Structures are given as structure tokens and as C-alpha cells.
Amino acid sequence: MITPPYLQKGDTVALLATARKNIDDNLKPTIDLLKSWGLEAVVGSTIGLDYHQLAGTDEQRAADFQKQLDNPNIKAIWCVRGGYGTVRMLDLLDFTKFKQHPKWVIGFSDVTVLHNHLNTMGYKSIHGVMPVTIPRATPAAISSMKSSLFGEPLSYSIEPSSMNRFGKATGELVGGNLSILYSLLGSPSAIDCKDKILFIEDLDEYLYHIDRMMMNLRRNGCIENLKGIIIGGMTKMKDNEVPWGKNALEIIDDVTKKYNIPVIFNFPAGHIQDNRALVMGSTISIDVNASGSTVTFQK
Numbered sequence: 001m002i003t004p005p006y007l008q009k010g011d012t013v014a015l016l017a018t019a020r021k022n023i024d025d026n027l028k029p030t031i032d033l034l035k036s037w038g039l040e041a042v043v044g045s046t047i048g049l050d051y052h053q054l055a056g057t058d059e060q061r062a063a064d065f066q067k068q069l070d071n072p073n074i075k076a077i078w079c080v081r082g083g084y085g086t087v088r089m090l091d092l093l094d095f096t097k098f099k100q101h102p103k104w105v106i107g108f109s110d111v112t113v114l115h116n117h118l119n120t121m122g123y124k125s126i127h128g129v130m131p132v133t134i135p136r137a138t139p140a141a142i143s144s145m146k147s148s149l150f151g152e153p154l155s156y157s158i159e160p161s162s163m164n165r166f167g168k169a170t171g172e173l174v175g176g177n178l179s180i181l182y183s184l185l186g187s188p189s190a191i192d193c194k195d196k197i198l199f200i201e202d203l204d205e206y207l208y209h210i211d212r213m214m215m216n217l218r219r220n221g222c223i224e225n226l227k228g229i230i231i232g233g234m235t236k237m238k239d240n241e242v243p244w245g246k247n248a249l250e251i252i253d254d255v256t257k258k259y260n261i262p263v264i265f266n267f268p269a270g271h272i273q274d275n276r277a278l279v280m281g282s283t284i285s286i287d288v289n290a291s292g293s294t295v296t297f298q299k
Contacts, residue, residue, distance in 0.1 A: 001172065001281040002123045003299070004075075004102040006151030009038030011075040014068040015131055016044030017055030019110045020083025022132065023048055027080065030131035037146055044068060047080065054085045061085065062092035069093065072101040076149065080131040082109025087180075090117060090189065098123075104149060106130070108275065109203070112176030115280045117189040119174055127176055127199070127269065128277035136273050144277040154297040156276060158267060160290060163253055167262030169228035170285045173278060173297075175199035177270075182213040185220055193222035197284060200252075201232035201270030207244040207251060210237070214255040223256055228286050229263045230295065233270030262288040264295070 007013075013034055015027055031041045046064040049056035056064075068074045079086075090113055099121075105114050106126045118125045128145045129137045147154050174191045175181060178200045184190045202210065217223055234248035246254060249265055256263060264286060268274040283298045 001119075002102055004104050004124065007039060007075055007104070007149045010040070012040040012042055012073055013076045013078050014042045014044055014074045015047065015078050015080055016064050016068060017046040017049070017081060018061055018065060018079050018089065018114070019055065019085035020053055020081050021050050021055040022046075022080045023050050027131055030078070030134045033134060033142070042074065053083065058085075058089045058092060062089040065089065066093055069095065069103075070097040074103060076104040076106060078131060079105070079107035079111045079114075082107065082111060082130065084110055086110045086113040087183070090114075095121065106145075108269075109177050109271065110180065112180035113184065113189065115176050116174075116181065116184055116191050119191055119281050120189055124279055124281035126277055127280050129275050133275065138274040140268075141273070141275045141277070148277040148279050151299065154277070154279065156268075156295045158264060158293040158295070160292045161265040163249060163263075163265040164288050164293065165257075165261070165263040166288050166290070167228070167260075168285070168287045169197060169262050170283065171195050171197040171227040173197050173199060173280055173282050173284045176201070176280070178202040178210070178213050179205060182216055185216065194225040195227055196225075197228040197230065197286060198222070198226050199230040199232060199267070199269065199278060201234065202248070203233075203235045203271040204238065206238045206240065207246065207248060208240065210234070210248050211244070211251045211255070214252055218255055223259060226259070226261055228261050229256060230267045230286070231263070231265050232267045233272040235271040262286055264288055264293045267295070
């Protein structure tokens with residue numbers, strides 16, 4: 001996997017929207033944060049655009065993203081929020097100049113579309129807090145984002161969970177939002193799960209949807225080829241009038257338990273305040289035992 005150049009003081013980060021509109025004046029905390037790190041911010045043309053739910057038309061969002069992709073002075077693109085819509089503009093993008101001057105693409109949730117597409121191209125990216133979540137993000141989440149961008153050592157020690165499955169594994173980290181992973185299966189942007197460590201998280205889904213998506217991953221041969229699994233926040237899950245009978249973590253456990261691989265539950269990443277940064281495409285080592293779990297990133 002190709003690692004884009006880590007940021008240095010004086011570098012410029014573009015803030016733009018690839019999905020849901022961002023019409024509020026809410027970027028100052030992020031701009032101030034970047035300045036405190038010695039970085040400059042450029043606000044993209046999609047900020048303030050209002051096209052129903054989206055930050056402009058597909059063409060407008062793609063044009064803004066393309067402009068930042070093609071500008072060698074932009075060292076990172078930080079998507080301001082998720083929602084839905086990134087996949088609608090994906091096929092309008094040309095990554096030719098990006099390959100000549102790779103840069104970090106940052107975000108989570110719907111930005112999983114870009115993480116997975118970049119992974120198929122052979123490039124790393126950063127799953128983590130976005131500008132609209134900065135005001136409520138934990139210090140640890142923000143610190144981990146800075147470490148990821150500046151190439152500082154990145155590792156996590158996680159409290160034990162009774163659902164964890166013990167073991168050690170080393171492999172390339174892939175994944176992101178489960179609903180997005182599911183939606184990309186069968187497309188050119190679908191990840192290859194073979195010998196990978198899969199991270200998943202989700203928000204606001206019915207429990208039977210979680211089961212359906214996990215079953216699809218299994219039937220597509222993804223889970224049986226993994227070296228390990230990391231489960232982040234499964235936030236604000238919903239149930240039907242007739243209950244499904246298992247919560248989201250129990251569903252994931254049920255679908256994956258026959259595979260002899262380590263599994264970390266309740267990892268601090270996803271639609272939660274403590275959304276720690278994950279460098280997707282990196283080789284990581286995980287160690288899951290009775291005292292807890294460790295996740296260590298190799299540069």
C-alpha cells in the first residue's frame with residue numbers, strides 16, 4: 001500500500017463535502033485546530049451549497065473534490081461530514097493526478113466509499129473524526145487524528161470485553177461503515193478481504209439489517225478469509241415491533257463465531273465521541289487476551 005506524504009507544518013488541508021450538505025457556519029473549530037497544528041485550511045466550494053439533502057449536485061461535489069485532488073499544494077482532503085451521496089460522485093472522479101501526488105483523504109461513515117475505493121487502488125487513507133464532529137470529539141480522538149496525519153507512532157490499548165475472541169494476528173486493515181461495505185459489494189470499489197483485518201461500525205440501522213449485511217459478507221467469502229475483526233460503535237440500533245432477539249454485537253458474534261480468528265469488540269471508533277483514527281490500508285498487529293486488546297500500526 002502506498003502511504004501519502006505525512007503532513008508538515010505549513011501544509012494545507014482542504015475542507016469539503018462529498019455527501020450531505022453543510023450550510024451552517026460550523027468549521028471554525030476545525031480551522032482553529034488545524035492552525036494550532038501549524039496547518040492551513042482551504043474551504044471548498046461545496047461548503048454552503050444546498051441541493052436537497054446534498055452539498056450540491058453530483059457534478060458540483062465531484063468538481064470540488066477533483067480540484068483538491070489535482071492541486072499538488074493540497075496535502076490532505078478532510079470531508080466535513082457523512083450522510084449519503086459520496087458514491088453518486090465517485091465515478092465522476094479522475095485519480096490520475098492523485099497518483100502523481102498522493103494525499104490523505106480523511107473521514108468516516110459515508111466516506112467509507114472513498115476509503116474502500118482508494119484501498120482497491122493501493123493507497124492508504126484515514127478513518128476518523130470529521131470537522132462537524134470536532135466540537136464533541138474526545139481529546140484522544142483528536143490526538144489520534146494528529147498522530148495519523150503527522151506520521152507519529154499509533155497504537156491502542158483497549159479494555160477487555162467478555163465477547164472478545166482471543167488470539168494474535170497481523171494483516172492489512174480494511175473496512176469502515178458496515179452499510180457502505182455492504183453497498184459496495186460486487187462493484188469495482190469492493191474491498192478484497194483475503195488475509196485482511198476487517199474494521200466495521202454502523203449507526204441507526206435495524207437489527208435485522210445488521211444480520212442481513214453480515215450474512216452477505218459471509219456468503220461473499222469475506223469473513224472466512226479474514227485474519228481478524230475489529231468492531232467499533234454499533235450506535236442507535238433499532239428493532240421491530242417483534243424483536244429480532246439479539247443486539248448488534250450478538251448478531252456479529254453469531255455470524256463470525258465459527259471462524260478461528262481474533263475479534264475485538266467495543267473498539268473506540270465510529271459514530272461515537274471517542275472516534276479514534278485508523279489508518280486504513282496499514283499493516284496492523286492485534287493481540288486479544290484476557291487482560292484486553294492491543295492494536296499497533298506499522299508505518
